[in-house]
Structures are given as structure tokens and as C-alpha cells.
Amino acid sequence: MSLVNITGLHKHYGPNHVLKGVDLTVRQGDVVTLIGRSGSGKSTLLRTINGLESFDQGSITLAGQTIGSRDAKALQQLRLQVGMVFQQFNLFPHLTVGENIMMSPRVVKGESPHILREEAHALLAKVGLADKFDAWPDQLSGGQQQRVAIARALAMKPQVLLCDEITSALDPELVNEVLAVVRQLAQEGMTLIMVTHEMRFARDVSNHVVFMHQGKIHEAGHPADLFSRPQTPELQNFVSAVM
Amino acid sequence: MSYQFDFLAVAREAPELAAGLARTVELTAVACIAGLLIGIVGAVCRAWQLRPFNTLFAVYVEMFRNTPFLVQLFFLFFGLPTLGIDIAPDSAAMLAMVINLGAYAVEIIRSGIEATPKGQIEAAQALALKRWQIFLHVVLRPALLRVWPAMTSQVVIVMLGSAVCAQISTEELSYAASLIQSRNFRAFETYFVTAGLYLALALLLRQTLLRGGGRLLKRGRP
Amino acid sequence: MNDFTLGDILLALLHGLQWTAILSLTAFVLGSLGGLIILALRLAHRPALVWLAKTFIEVFQGTPLLMQLFIVFFGLSLGGVEIPPWLAAALGLTLYTSAYLAEIWRGCVNAIPNTQWEGSAALALNRYQQMRHVILPQALRMAIAPTVGFLVQVVKGTSVASIIGFVELTKTGGMLANATFEPFLIYGLVAAGYFLLCYPLSLYSRHLERTLHVAR
Numbered sequence: 001m002s003l004v005n006i007t008g009l010h011k012h013y014g015p016n017h018v019l020k021g022v023d024l025t026v027r028q029g030d031v032v033t034l035i036g037r038s039g040s041g042k043s044t045l046l047r048t049i050n051g052l053e054s055f056d057q058g059s060i061t062l063a064g065q066t067i068g069s070r071d072a073k074a075l076q077q078l079r080l081q082v083g084m085v086f087q088q089f090n091l092f093p094h095l096t097v098g099e100n101i102m103m104s105p106r107v108v109k110g111e112s113p114h115i116l117r118e119e120a121h122a123l124l125a126k127v128g129l130a131d132k133f134d135a136w137p138d139q140l141s142g143g144q145q146q147r148v149a150i151a152r153a154l155a156m157k158p159q160v161l162l163c164d165e166i167t168s169a170l171d172p173e174l175v176n177e178v179l180a181v182v183r184q185l186a187q188e189g190m191t192l193i194m195v196t197h198e199m200r201f202a203r204d205v206s207n208h209v210v211f212m213h214q215g216k217i218h219e220a221g222h223p224a225d226l227f228s229r230p231q232t233p234e235l236q237n238f239v240s241a242v243m
Numbered sequence: 244m245s246y247q248f249d250f251l252a253v254a255r256e257a258p259e260l261a262a263g264l265a266r267t268v269e270l271t272a273v274a275c276i277a278g279l280l281i282g283i284v285g286a287v288c289r290a291w292q293l294r295p296f297n298t299l300f301a302v303y304v305e306m307f308r309n310t311p312f313l314v315q316l317f318f319l320f321f322g323l324p325t326l327g328i329d330i331a332p333d334s335a336a337m338l339a340m341v342i343n344l345g346a347y348a349v350e351i352i353r354s355g356i357e358a359t360p361k362g363q364i365e366a367a368q369a370l371a372l373k374r375w376q377i378f379l380h381v382v383l384r385p386a387l388l389r390v391w392p393a394m395t396s397q398v399v400i401v402m403l404g405s406a407v408c409a410q411i412s413t414e415e416l417s418y419a420a421s422l423i424q425s426r427n428f429r430a431f432e433t434y435f436v437t438a439g440l441y442l443a444l445a446l447l448l449r450q451t452l453l454r455g456g457g458r459l460l461k462r463g464r465p
Numbered sequence: 466m467n468d469f470t471l472g473d474i475l476l477a478l479l480h481g482l483q484w485t486a487i488l489s490l491t492a493f494v495l496g497s498l499g500g501l502i503i504l505a506l507r508l509a510h511r512p513a514l515v516w517l518a519k520t521f522i523e524v525f526q527g528t529p530l531l532m533q534l535f536i537v538f539f540g541l542s543l544g545g546v547e548i549p550p551w552l553a554a555a556l557g558l559t560l561y562t563s564a565y566l567a568e569i570w571r572g573c574v575n576a577i578p579n580t581q582w583e584g585s586a587a588l589a590l591n592r593y594q595q596m597r598h599v600i601l602p603q604a605l606r607m608a609i610a611p612t613v614g615f616l617v618q619v620v621k622g623t624s625v626a627s628i629i630g631f632v633e634l635t636k637t638g639g640m641l642a643n644a645t646f647e648p649f650l651i652y653g654l655v656a657a658g659y660f661l662l663c664y665p666l667s668l669y670s671r672h673l674e675r676t677l678h679v680a681r
């Protein structure tokens with residue numbers, strides 16, 4: 001059954017038509033990777049899915065609930081279900097690692113600090129940072145910060161996790177520790193929609209790859225087929241350039 | 244002809260000076276806290292463009308930053324009674340200091356809020372926080388930390404500016420000085436010592452605010 | 466309103482405003498010169514001079530302008546010569562302005578990246594030449610906006626001179642308020658007078674800040 005259903009999505013930045021009718025269906029447990037050239041609209045698509053960007057036309061349905069483009073209440077609902085991890089980590093510098101993870105469930109859902117503490121410890125253990133509960137973000141390496149950011153997103157128990165180039169700001173030797181966490185999430189059945197330039201990782205982990213080109217889904221399919229037998233010249237060019 | 248300095252004549256009046264100093268500290272403390280609150284509220288209204296408050300605060304800020312504190316003080320103390328609002332010297336001084344500092348605080352804190360990296364807001368939005376929750380839990384503390392040195396300087400400036408409150412007979416430090424020099428006829432020595440006290444207070448206030456504020460806002464963060 | 470027409474009042478206030486402007490300008494011009502001297506001391510490579518400049522700045526930024534005027538006023542008359550309020554006011558405000566401008570300008574000089582010093586040193590310029598040809602021209606651009614901004618503080622600061630008896634806008638207002646029993650009106654007008662001087666300067670300073678930021 002489909003968890004996320006996007007139909008006919010259009011988005012403009014002023015005169016710039018960025019999304020030109022995107023249709024995408026994501027089922028529970030899917031791991032979807034968006035690939036494409038810079039400026040093809042990958043981030044924009046991802047950001048509309050949790051309401052960071054509005055859209056002009058089309059609809060997004062999440063777990064059977066349809067979200068209009070400018071409906072604050074619905075946006076709130078949407079964001080409760082959709083977690084996001086960013087390229088630049090965006091940890092809150094004035095909160096400890098533990099507080100970063102607990103803040104949102106406490107403030108938004110009013111969950112009890114006692115339970116939250118346990119959950120936060122468990123999440124940190126899961127991302128391999130069990131001993132960093134009381135550390136401050138700026139005491140951590142980029143890879144560690146990004147893993148905290150993942151834990152923070154998971155603390156809201158989202159149905160879908162969005163990842164926008166979450167290893168792009170990392171030193172090469174730190175990339176794998178973050179990818180390992182994502183890989184584990186995928187294996188546990190977490191629904192993931194991610195943008196990444198790590199093509200080998202995309203091929204290994206995802207079960208659906210979407211190639212975006214000029215604001216549209218140009219080609220999509222299972223990674224094994226898509227990467228080894230690209231149909232369109234655009235994807236052929238892209239694949240030969242990046243792999 | 245040589246002048247014989249007599250600082251002992253001032254030293255004898257230490258209790259008077261101490262009392263004035265205490266009042267100056269008290270006025271400054273109130274101004275600091277209330278000014279900060281006005282600053283936060285005003286800065287939010289300005290930064291979020293909450294109508295009509297953003298315009299009201301903009302007018303308030305420009306009015307009070309572009310007129311002298313002394314005139315604001317006279318306006319409150321002498322002007323308000325003609326409208327039937329009687330106001331004691333102490334209240335007038337306090338009110339003037341609060342309003343004056345508040346006007347600067349709005350702009351200082353606003354600049355701190357507006358320097359919030361976009362990613363912080365987006366991360367908080369993605370975590371389903373509402374706008375005011377984002378402000379309270381994500382934006383405010385780092386913003387205050389960013390502008391705390393500027394805020395501290397402004398508090399010191401307002402403290403020093405309060406010396407003119409003696410003109411409406413608020414019994415603060417400079418009032419004590421003028422009282423003392425009228426008794427001992429040692430104006431130079433009296434004002435010299437008083438200036439020294441202000442200098443010490445300014446340095447102490449700056450250090451206290453920077454350290455204390457920094458500690459409070461950072462909570463042990465390196 | 467007794468014998469005063471609104472016209473009389475406005476005329477008197479305008480006269481006061483004129484003296485406020487003159488005192489401001491005097492303090493600003495002389496204070497700029499003083500500021501340059503303090504700045505030179507502050508940037509010198511002699512610890513004693515640096516200490517002197519630092520202390521000067523610390524003292525004038527750490528004491529009330531009113532105390533500074535009093536000390537100048539009473540200090541100069543210690544020898545027995547009565548000095549006129551305008552002289553004490555001009556001198557006091559000049560010292561005050563010097564301290565603040567020196568500190569503002571030092572901030573601008575410090576904001577010039579170290580590589581500029583190194584680069585010009587590599588061209589065999591001496592410290593004075595580095596300053597004159599490389600650092601100052603860049604620092605100057607940065608300094609314009611905050612300097613104009615500080616002029617607003619000077620204009621407002623001149624009101625304190627009324628307390629030592631210099632008849633400018635605030636003092637004129639005080640005398641009129643006593644004579645007319647209309648303090649609300651008079652001080653409102655006085656405030657408006659200052660606003661008229663200060664607000665354009667504030668706007669201009671902000672404008673400069675924006676355009677220079679964009680240009681950089």
C-alpha cells in the first residue's frame with residue numbers, strides 16, 4: 001500500500017518552473033533514491049514532501065491524508081509524519097546532543113522527560129554514539145553530528161525519513177559511518193526518500209531509483225536495471241559521468 | 244598661585260556616595276531587565292512583521308534613538324504632570340531608562356534574531372515545531388548570545404547616561420556628588436572621585452554582564 | 466501662554482537648535498582630529514603609547530559625559546579663572562568624541578585582514594606606508610557608516626552641556642518651559658528638534674552601511 005503519493009506536482013520560483021508535474025508513489029518500507037544533475041529539482045521535491053516548500057499545483061497524500069499547498073494545520077500533521085536530515089546537519093548549537101534529540105518530542109508532543117531520556121539514549125546507541133548524550137554539537141565531528149541529526153529525526157517516530165545529500169558536507173573518511181546508519185535503517189524497514197551522489201550506495205540500498213531531469217521524473221526503476229541499462233540518453237550521460 | 248587638592252573632603256562623604264551608587268545600580272538593574280524584555284518582544288514583532296506592532300515598535304525605536312535621554316527624562320518628568328499624570332523623580336528616571344534601553348534593545352536583539360542561520364529554522368520546522376516554539380526553543384538563546392556584547396555595551400551606556408537624572412532630583416550617584424560639592428565647595432575633587440566610581444561601576448557592570456550573561460546563555464557549553 | 470506666542474517659542478528654539486548644531490559640529494571636527502591622534506597612539510608599536518591610548522578610551526567610555534564636562538569645567542577654573550560654559554562643553558565633548566571615534570576606527574583597521582599587512586610588507590613598505598597606502602584607504606570606507614552613526618550620539622550628547630549652563634536647544638527648552646508652564650509642548654518641540662537633526666543622520670548611516678556592504 002502506498003505511503004506517500006505525489007501527483008502532478010508543479011512548483012515555480014518566480015518565473016523559474018522548477019517542478020513540472022512530478023508523480024511519485026512510495027510504499028511502506030521503500031528506499032527511494034533521487035538522482036539527477038544539479039538544479040534538476042531533487043531538493044525541491046524532497047522539501048515539498050514535508051512542507052518546507054509550498055507548491056502550486058498537484059497534491060501530496062501521506063498515509064491516506066491529502067495535503068493542500070497552504071494549509072498550516074495539515075502541514076503540521078505532515079511534518080509529524082515526515083522526518084528530515086539535512087546536508088548541513090543543522091543541530092541546535094545551544095542544546096546538548098541529548099537535548100537536541102528530546103526537544104521536539106517534548107515541546108511538540110508533550111512526552112514525558114523520563115521516557116524521552118530512555119528513548120534518546122537508545123537512539124544514540126543505535127547510531128553508535130551512546131556516550132555522547134551530554135556532549136555539545138560543536139565537540140563532535142561532522143559524521144557524528146550527522147548521526148545525531150538522524151537520531152533527532154527518528155525521535156519523532158516519523159513514517160518517512162527524507163535525506164538530502166546528508167554526506168555531501170562530510171570529509172570522505174566520515175561518509176561511511178553515516179551511510180552505515182542509513183543502511184541499517186533501510187534494513188529495519190524504515191521508509192526512506194533520499195538524494196545522494198553516492199551512486200554505489202544508492203544501488204546497494206535502494207529498491208527504487210528516480211532520475212530527475214529539468215523538473216521532471218525522466219526515468220525511474222529498480223537500481224539494477226536503471227544503472228546497468230539506462231534507456232534515455234540523458235540518464236546514459238549522467239550514469240557515465242558519475243559512475 | 245597653586246591650588247591645594249583636598250580629597251579627604253570627599254572621602255568624608257563616603258556614605259552619601261554609597262547611597263547614590265546603590266540607587267544607580269538599582270535603576271540600572273531594573274532598566275536592564277525590563278529593557279531586555281521590551282527588546283525581545285519588540286524584536287519579535289519587527290522580525291516577524293506582526294502588524295501593527297512592527298510599525299509601532301519601529302516608530303518607538305526611531306523616536307527614542309534619535310532624541311537625547313535628558314530630553315526624554317524632562318518630557319516624562321515635567322511633561323506628563325501637565326496631562327494629569329504625576330510621576331515621582333525615581334519613577335520618571337526608571338521609566339526613562341527602561342524606555343531608552345528598550346529602544347536600543349529592540350534593534351540589537353532583532354539583528355541577533357535575523358542572523359539565525361536558515362538551516363536552524365528549517366530543521367525545527369521539519370521537527371514539527373510551530374513558529375513560536377521555534378522562536379522560544381531554537382532562535383532566542385543563540386540570538387541573545389550573538390548580541391550579548393552589544394547589549395552589554397548598551398546597558399553600560401544607559402547606566403552612564405543616568406547621571407543626568409540628578410537634574411530631576413533622582414538621588415543617584417551624580418546627585419550625591421552635586422550635594423557633596425555644594426557642602427564642601429570642592430567641586431573638582433568631588434566630581435573626580437565620582438567619575439572614578441562610575442568608571443569602576445562601568446567596568447564591573449561590563450564584566451558581570453559579559454560573564455554572567457555568557458554563562459547563563461551558554462550553560463557550560465565550550 | 467502668557468506673553469509667548471507659538472512663533473516666539475519656535476524662534477527661540479530654533480536659535481537653541483543652531484547652537485546645538487554648532488557645538489555638535491565643533492566637537493565632531495575637533496574630536497575627529499583627537500580621534501586620529503588617539504588612534505595613532507593606539508596602533509603604535511610602543512607599549513607605553515598603546516597603554517596611554519587604551520586608558521584614555523577606557524576612561525572616556527567608562528564615565529558619564531556629565532562628569533567629564535563637570536571635571537573640565539571645574540578643573541579649568543581651579544586656577545581661579547572663570548571659564549565660559551561653551552568652552553568647557555566644546556572641550557569636554559571633543560575629548561569624549563575622540564575616545565569613541567578612536568575606538569570605532571580601530572575596529573575598522575582591525576577588520577582589515579592580516580594578509581593585507583603581510584602583502585604590503587612583502588612589497589617593502591614600512592609601517593607608516595602600509596598604513597597610509599594600504600590599510601587606511603580600506604578602513605576608511607568601512608569607517609564612514611559608523612562614524613556618521615556616532616555623529617548622532619554627539620548631537621544627543623550636546624544636550625548634557627545644558628547642565629553646565631551652555632544655552633543650546635535643551636537649555637532653551639528648559640527656560641521656555643519655566644516661563645510658559647507648557648513643558649509638554651516645549652519638550653515635545655525640543656525632542657522634535659533633535660529628531661530633525663538626528664534622524665536624517667541615522668538614515669544616512671544605515672544607507673551607507675547597506676551600500677558599502679553590497680559594494681564589498
Ligand SMILES: Nc1ncnc2c1ncn2[C@@H]1O[C@H](COP(=O)(O)OP(=O)(O)OP(=O)(O)O)[C@@H](O)[C@H]1O
Nearest residue numbers: 013014016018036037038039040041042043044045
Ligand atoms: N529558494 C529558491 N529560490 C529560487 N530558486 C530556487 C530556490 N531553491 C532552488 N531554486 C532553483 O530551483 C531549481 C532546482 O533546485 P534544487 O535545489 O531543487 O536542485 P537540486 O536538484 O537539489 O540540485 P543540487 O544537486 O545542486 O542540490 C534550481 O534552478 C534552483 O536554482
Ligand SMILES: [Mg+2]
Nearest residue numbers: 042043044164
Ligand atoms: Mg539539492
